[in-house]
Amino acid sequence: MSATRLTELTAAQAVAAMQRGETDATELFEAYRAAAQADELNAYLWVADGAPAAPPPSGAPLAGVPLAVKDLFCTQGVPSQAGSKIIEGYRPPYTATVVAGLADAGAPLLGKTNQDEFAMGSSNENSAYGPVLNPWDRTRVPGGSSGGSAAAVAAGCAPWALGTDTGGSIRQPAALCGIVGLKPTYGTVSRYGMIAFASSLDQAGPLTRDVTDAALLLRHMVGHDARDSTSVGFPGEIATPSAERLDGIRLGVPEELTGEGIEPGVLDAFNATLELAQELGATVQTCRLPHAPHALAAYYVLAPAEASSNLARYDGVRYGARVSGDGGLPEMYTRTRSEGFGAEVKRRIMLGTYSLSSGYYDAYYGSAQRVRTKIAEDFHAAFGTFDFVVTPTAPSVAFELGSKTEDPFAMYLNDYCTVPMSLAGTPAISIPNGLSEGLPTGLQIAGPAFSENRILDAALALERAIGFDGSSGRTRSREAGRRAHHQDAGPEAPRSYD
Ligand code: GLN
Numbered sequence: 172m173s174a175t176r177l178t179e180l181t182a183a184q185a186v187a188a189m190q191r192g193e194t195d196a197t198e199l200f201e202a203y204r205a206a207a208q209a210d211e212l213n214a215y216l217w218v219a220d221g222a223p224a225a226p227p228p229s230g231a232p233l234a235g236v237p238l239a240v241k242d243l244f245c246t247q248g249v250p251s252q253a254g255s256k257i258i259e260g261y262r263p264p265y266t267a268t269v270v271a272g273l274a275d276a277g278a279p280l281l282g283k284t285n286q287d288e289f290a291m292g293s294s295n296e297n298s299a300y301g302p303v304l305n306p307w308d309r310t311r312v313p314g315g316s317s318g319g320s321a322a323a324v325a326a327g328c329a330p331w332a333l334g335t336d337t338g339g340s341i342r343q344p345a346a347l348c349g350i351v352g353l354k355p356t357y358g359t360v361s362r363y364g365m366i367a368f369a370s371s372l373d374q375a376g377p378l379t380r381d382v383t384d385a386a387l388l389l390r391h392m393v394g395h396d397a398r399d400s401t402s403v404g405f406p407g408e409i410a411t412p413s414a415e416r417l418d419g420i421r422l423g424v425p426e427e428l429t430g431e432g433i434e435p436g437v438l439d440a441f442n443a444t445l446e447l448a449q450e451l452g453a454t455v456q457t458c459r460l461p462h463a464p465h466a467l468a469a470y471y472v473l474a475p476a477e478a479s480s481n482l483a484r485y486d487g488v489r490y491g492a493r494v495s496g497d498g499g500l501p502e503m504y505t506r507t508r509s510e511g512f513g514a515e516v517k518r519r520i521m522l523g524t525y526s527l528s529s530g531y532y533d534a535y536y537g538s539a540q541r542v543r544t545k546i547a548e549d550f551h552a553a554f555g556t557f558d559f560v561v562t563p564t565a566p567s568v569a570f571e572l573g574s575k576t577e578d579p580f581a582m583y584l585n586d587y588c589t590v591p592m593s594l595a596g597t598p599a600i601s602i603p604n605g606l607s608e609g610l611p612t613g614l615q616i617a618g619p620a621f622s623e624n625r626i627l628d629a630a631l632a633l634e635r636a637i638g639f640d641g642s643s644g645r646t647r648s649r650e651a652g653r654r655a656h657h658q659d660a661g662p663e664a665p666r667s668y669d
Pocket of ligand 1: 290291292293315316335336337338339340341368474586
């Protein structure tokens with residue numbers, strides 16, 4: 172099969188093509204490796220040298236479909252830098268549980284993807300390795316912090332990818348790049364080997380071209396891991412979704428997350444999909460999440476507090492870079508951290524350290540924890556009446572590179588609709604929901620803890636009805652690449668450390 176045909180297939184289609192003998196794992200890997208090496212979006216920070224020496228074990232369920240992995244997952248012997256200069260070139264001695272498990276299931280590592288430094292950001296502009304470009308329009312951001320993973324999948328440079336979501340970092344870039352992104356229930360996927368940002372919120376999940384692929388990848392991610400003390404596993408198995416209708420499904424539309432601040436074009440696409448959902452048999456009603464408007468404020472106390480503690484380990488002694496001076500240990504700490512961390516990471520370390528300091532702990536951290544509990548209770552109450560809560564994923568379409576970098580608050584507002592679910596620990600998916608101004612918008616479907624199978628079914632029924640054409644993202648990306656090559660030599664090639 173031609174390389175172009177191969178990279179047009181979804182992962183599930185590629186598995187089927189291999190089972191029919193139309194292609195094999197090496198041919199598929201090489202097709203994607205070539206696409207990843209030719210990546211002009213700065214989506215990759217490292218690309219594998221070649222296909223794995225050994226073919227996947229016969230019967231491996233993922234049959235050799237390669238996987239792009241966000242930089243912050245530790246991968247043995249392969250640079251794992253979390254988008255930061257402070258651990259540039261760090262090659263861990265072990266592999267994250269979820270990456271190792273997927274390799275065992277037949278999804279070998281294709282490359283490591285660019286991200287905001289330590290997953291702090293909504294646009295990928297906080298990466299120490301430069302921003303990622305959106306394949307739909309290279310003057311715009313792909314979203315963040317899993318922007319490299321989202322752009323690689325949307326541009327056809329990876330069949331699927333892993334991201335992490337702390338406050339929206341899987342769902343928001345999925346929405347801005349026109350693909351599917353799922354944040355699982357907190358605790359269902361091991362965090363062992365994920366370079367930590369905010370441990371009570373961080374969760375790994377799939378970024379894929381469609382809902383079926385999200386289910387397929389997630390099936391081999393969930394499970395209890397004794398090496399992660401917050402791991403709870405998943406009751407049962409992630410099934411292949413099959414729903415075509417939404418009969419009897421009650422959708423709640425929270426007025427707090429669907430009003431002011433959402434771009435009109437995004438809201439129009441959202442409302443059109445609510446009508447479609449009703450045609451498919453769902454009932455749609457307004458619901459209340461009264462504390463959701465406080466979610467962002469609580470998140471930006473809690474996440475920096477946890478980050479300030481997690482990032483204390485980068486001290487120039489145990490990991491990565493060290494910048495010494497004449498002033499002994501204190502100066503070494505100061506210079507290493509001043510030069511190694513970027514501006515956003517420093518802002519959060521300062522915020523977090525302040526809110527955890529003895530005089531302020533209860534006023535800030537304690538209050539934010541209480542708000543978090545209220546938000547979880549809001550969801551619990553809503554799910555007493557509704558099967559799912561639905562919202563637009565992000566308040567806007569992809570914005571211009573540089574347009575929000577000077578205004579952290581404007582940047583933080585990107586997560587207005589995704590942070591509440593993160594605080595509650597509940598699962599949520601973003602699926603492509605049509606275009607506004609020619610750019611993708613996302614629909615978020617959130618359900619109670621462990622409702623992934625029902626969420627995937629509802630998402631599949633809506634995906635079929637919406638009929639979004641993601642191939643135009645790939646086509647646009649290729650056309651822009653051809654234009655760039657006619658005009659100049661094109662942007663710098665992706666970094667390779669091998
Ligand atoms: N954009 C949010 C932040 O900067 C969420 C990041 C994430 O989910 N990792 O914290």
